[in-house]
Amino acid sequence: MTAASRPSGVPTWLMLTPAGGVCLVLSLWGCVAIYTATVHMPMPTWFAGRQLAWIGIGTVALLLASGHDEGFYRAALPWAVVATHAALWLVLVYGIRINGMRGWFAWNGLFMQPSELAKPVFVLSLVAVMERTRAWRGEWLRGYAPALGVLLLWTVPVALQPDFGGVLIYAVTFALTYWCLGGRLAHLALSGLGALPVAVLYVSRHPYLIRRLLGFLHQDALAQSDGWHLLQFQRSLAAGGWFGRAWGQDLWSRTYLPLGYNDSIFASTAEAVGFIGLLPLILLVVAWVCYACFRAVSAGSVFSRGAIIGLAVMLAAQAFIHFSVNLGLMPTTGITLPLISYGGSSLLATMLAVGMVEGLSRSRPAVGGPLPAG
Amino acid sequence: MSSSPPPSTWPGNERAGNSAEFRRIILLLFLFVLWAVVIVARLAQSMILRRPLTLAAMVRESVQEGVTPALRGRLLDRDGRPLAWSTRHVALVWEVPPDAAVAAARFEEIRRRCGVLALVPATEALGGLGRLVTLARDVPPEDMPRVDTLCRALPGLRLESYFVRHVHPQTTRRVALGTVMLIDGIEVGVSGAEKSHDSLLRGRSGAYRVMRDPSGEWIPESWQQLRATQPGHDVHLPVRLTGNSVDPS
Numbered sequence: 001m002t003a004a005s006r007p008s009g010v011p012t013w014l015m016l017t018p019a020g021g022v023c024l025v026l027s028l029w030g031c032v033a034i035y036t037a038t039v040h041m042p043m044p045t046w047f048a049g050r051q052l053a054w055i056g057i058g059t060v061a062l063l064l065a066s067g068h069d070e071g072f073y074r075a076a077l078p079w080a081v082v083a084t085h086a087a088l089w090l091v092l093v094y095g096i097r098i099n100g101m102r103g104w105f106a107w108n109g110l111f112m113q114p115s116e117l118a119k120p121v122f123v124l125s126l127v128a129v130m131e132r133t134r135a136w137r138g139e140w141l142r143g144y145a146p147a148l149g150v151l152l153l154w155t156v157p158v159a160l161q162p163d164f165g166g167v168l169i170y171a172v173t174f175a176l177t178y179w180c181l182g183g184r185l186a187h188l189a190l191s192g193l194g195a196l197p198v199a200v201l202y203v204s205r206h207p208y209l210i211r212r213l214l215g216f217l218h219q220d221a222l223a224q225s226d227g228w229h230l231l232q233f234q235r236s237l238a239a240g241g242w243f244g245r246a247w248g249q250d251l252w253s254r255t256y257l258p259l260g261y262n263d264s265i266f267a268s269t270a271e272a273v274g275f276i277g278l279l280p281l282i283l284l285v286v287a288w289v290c291y292a293c294f295r296a297v298s299a300g301s302v303f304s305r306g307a308i309i310g311l312a313v314m315l316a317a318q319a320f321i322h323f324s325v326n327l328g329l330m331p332t333t334g335i336t337l338p339l340i341s342y343g344g345s346s347l348l349a350t351m352l353a354v355g356m357v358e359g360l361s362r363s364r365p366a367v368g369g370p371l372p373a374g
Numbered sequence: 375m376s377s378s379p380p381p382s383t384w385p386g387n388e389r390a391g392n393s394a395e396f397r398r399i400i401l402l403l404f405l406f407v408l409w410a411v412v413i414v415a416r417l418a419q420s421m422i423l424r425r426p427l428t429l430a431a432m433v434r435e436s437v438q439e440g441v442t443p444a445l446r447g448r449l450l451d452r453d454g455r456p457l458a459w460s461t462r463h464v465a466l467v468w469e470v471p472p473d474a475a476v477a478a479a480r481f482e483e484i485r486r487r488c489g490v491l492a493l494v495p496a497t498e499a500l501g502g503l504g505r506l507v508t509l510a511r512d513v514p515p516e517d518m519p520r521v522d523t524l525c526r527a528l529p530g531l532r533l534e535s536y537f538v539r540h541v542h543p544q545t546t547r548r549v550a551l552g553t554v555m556l557i558d559g560i561e562v563g564v565s566g567a568e569k570s571h572d573s574l575l576r577g578r579s580g581a582y583r584v585m586r587d588p589s590g591e592w593i594p595e596s597w598q599q600l601r602a603t604q605p606g607h608d609v610h611l612p613v614r615l616t617g618n619s620v621d622p623s
């Protein structure tokens with residue numbers, strides 16, 4: 001039985017913690033990166049201006065989320081699950097297609113990607129299910145299957161868009177969170193093997209995935225075709241050198257690198273700020289994981305601990321996968337860099353997640369209540 | 375299920391109830407640190423170690439260097455009256471697309487946006503599919519800004535300068551003056567006084583470097599002058615332009 005939680009007593013409107021502050025500063029820095037990557041376009045302030053508006057919305061969401069505790073999230077979870085899951089299926093019917101993926105709702109120029117906003121809800125629902133099945137953690141049917149069911153429930157509609165990058169983030173988040181909360185590696189390994197034929201079938205039905213894979217495996221031979229994007233990553237990185245070429249002087253990435261404001265923002269920023277300028281970004285992600293681990297260990301309940309770990313892993317894994325793709329360590333996946341890449345839904349989901357970590361971190365067990373069971 | 379005591383060494387009021395979970399959280403942190411190390415190593419490899427080779431390939435494929443011809447000096451008579459001189463003109467040239475339908479559509483758009491600027495007929499423009507064609511031999515200075523904007527907006531279109539050598543209409547001893555030929559855009563004296571004094575008249579060409587985009591178009595903000603042009607020197611010939619002839623003095 002988990003311990004009951006209560007708020008820590010700090011007014012909700014004062015909840016911008018250091019983590020939230022760093023979040024805000026990083027997103028503003030991302031705005032600058034987006035602007036320099038798009039300044040040559042016919043409407044140079046279009047992307048950065050919209051991102052700035054989303055930063056405002058995201059900051060409000062962060063403040064509100066950090067002002068609520070575990071009790072609120074537990075109570076709101078069923079409604080959030082229904083709403084986000086319905087949105088994931090409705091977008092397949094009523095959504096618009098961009099770059100071959102039907103993953104956005106559009107209303108009068110406003111775009112919303114439900115798979116991004118569903119990520120924090122996925123983490124909470126996964127942790128809630130794992131909390132209930134904690135006693136049978138080592139068992140396939142009663143311990144692992146319910147958690148796997150949550151993963152499938154979220155990833156099937158995302159895979160149908162098709163959004164391979166989104167599925168990857170969900171899967172990595174699931175695997176790391178499950179394992180951290182005491183799950184068995186054997187369960188993950190065997191279900192991974194079992195999913196292999198499904199993955200092969202999925203890839204075979206989407207030729208663009210095969211081309212991306214071939215471009216990654218034969219980068220030199222296919223440099224002028226399927227490996228073009230990876231080649232431009234390398235060249236944009238090389239153009240940066242130690243200290244970069246300064247904002248606005250990143251000619252190579254602006255001219256040759258596709259999607260420099262979004263999927264390739266790490267490489268396009270590399271040309272501007274150089275190796276020295278990128279190191280703090282990587283260290284920040286590691287610092288975020290450290291911070292979340294510390295918060296998780298200090299958390300008042302299994303639910304809070306699991307949710308903090310899951311949300312932290314979700315953001316950190318997404319960031320590191322983005323870095324890895326831009327560095328040519330992984331095939332191109334269309335995964336954005338949280339807080340930095342252009343994308344309102346991703347920004348909102350990220351700030352929401354950070355706020356939720358802050359709110360859950362403040363939850364404390366009720367006086368006289370039992371400590372979390374081992 | 376019996377509860378196990380929380381780890382006593384972890385600071386703070388709340389502790390991870392499960393020491394196995396605590397260890398896994400630490401291992402998770404270690405995993406991300408390891409991943410970060412790999413990322414930083416790869417970053418250093420791409421941005422520092424392999425940089426010279428990568429930059430060399432980038433320059434080979436995208437950077438173009440060229441010369442800017444200098445204005446040729448004048449041939450003057452004893453009294454300083456010009457016998458031969460060069461003028462710079464600007465032509466509008468177009469890299470005609472190899473596809474006829476695309477070329478026709480583009481030419482129509484160019485003609486519509488050029489306004490009153492006189493262009494060559496469509497038959498002449500579209501007769502050179504896949505080649506460089508001159509659309510207007512002499513763009514007036516007042517039209518230059520507008521045409522320059524058009525060149526930035528439409529692919530394959532650009533302004534190119536060239537020289538025309540003029541000889542004084544009253545000069546009867548043109549053979550003695552000589553002639554010039556355009557070689558790689560530079561006027562070179564090939565006979566007579568033009569050839570004798572070519573090294574003085576030619577001046578020194580400038581040099582530039584510019585980056586091209588994937589379609590081969592120049593990126594204007596990358597244009598860099600490597601060396602300034604030095605116009606040619608004027609040369610005084612021992613003749614005098616009098617009346618209808620040029621007489622030796």
